Amino acid sequence: xxxxxxxxxxxxxxxxxxxxxxxxxxxxxxxxxxxxxxxxxxxxxxxxxxxxxxxxxxxxxxxxxxxxxxxxxxxxxxxxxxxxxxxxxxxxxxx
Numbered sequence: 001x002x003x004x005x006x007x008x009x010x011x012x013x014x015x016x017x018x019x020x021x022x023x024x025x026x027x028x029x030x031x032x033x034x035x036x037x038x039x040x041x042x043x044x045x046x047x048x049x050x051x052x053x054x055x056x057x058x059x060x061x062x063x064x065x066x067x068x069x070x071x072x073x074x075x076x077x078x079x080x081x082x083x084x085x086x087x088x089x090x091x092x093x094x095x
Contacts, residue, residue, distance in 0.1 A: 030081040038075045045072075 045068045052061035074080060089095075 030079075033081070034075055041072065041075055 045064075048064060049061065049068070052058075052064060
């Protein structure tokens with residue numbers, strides 16, 4: 001019984017898999033990345049901002065906040081990743 005099961009699994013693994021008919025499915029990739037990296041981004045921004053405030057480095061704090069807002073737009077504005085990717089692909093001549 002066990003040998004038959006092992007043999008069946010080995011035969012299934014040895015059989016060639018069918019070739020994909022379409023390209024890679026990236027449906028929802030941007031949403032996944034946004035949900036994965038956005039909380040991590042907020043945590044890092046919070047810790048670094050508090051560090052700059054407690055060390056009284058106001059100039060670096062302001063520079064950091066401006067940079068964090070610019071990067072935060074990438075995470076939180078809907079469809080900006082898709083629009084940017086399409087613009088880059090169009091500029092490179094990829095359809």
